Amino acid sequence: MSTLLNVCGTFVIVIGFISGILSGSFLGFIFGVIGSVVSSILFFALAKISDVQETILYRLQANDHSRDNLYYKEANKVCVSCDYRYNSTLSSCPNCGYRR
Numbered sequence: 001m002s003t004l005l006n007v008c009g010t011f012v013i014v015i016g017f018i019s020g021i022l023s024g025s026f027l028g029f030i031f032g033v034i035g036s037v038v039s040s041i042l043f044f045a046l047a048k049i050s051d052v053q054e055t056i057l058y059r060l061q062a063n064d065h066s067r068d069n070l071y072y073k074e075a076n077k078v079c080v081s082c083d084y085r086y087n088s089t090l091s092s093c094p095n096c097g098y099r100r
């Protein structure tokens with residue numbers, strides 16, 4: 001996703017340069033370049049956001065996985081209140097809070 005956005009940003013800059021040159025005037029060239037650079041900054045920012053979001057999602061999944069290990073891998077205690085299986089080292093049920 002971020003690669004596509006980076007390609008789009010670069011493409012917008014190239015288009016801006018070409019249209020600026022084709023406009024035939026110096027002012028047209030300046031406005032074409034400035035416009036394309038501003039637009040491409042949006043694309044690059046979106047690419048960065050997309051990268052950061054993927055990192056966050058990955059870390060959330062890793063966090064969920066380690067939590068699952070904590071609660072289910074050594075889940076050898078069953079709650080008498082809600083039948084939830086959880087780690088025997090915990091003093092109360094993480095699902096309903098029942099304390100034996």
Ligand SMILES: [Zn+2]
Nearest residue numbers: 079082093096
């Ligand atoms: Zn419970």
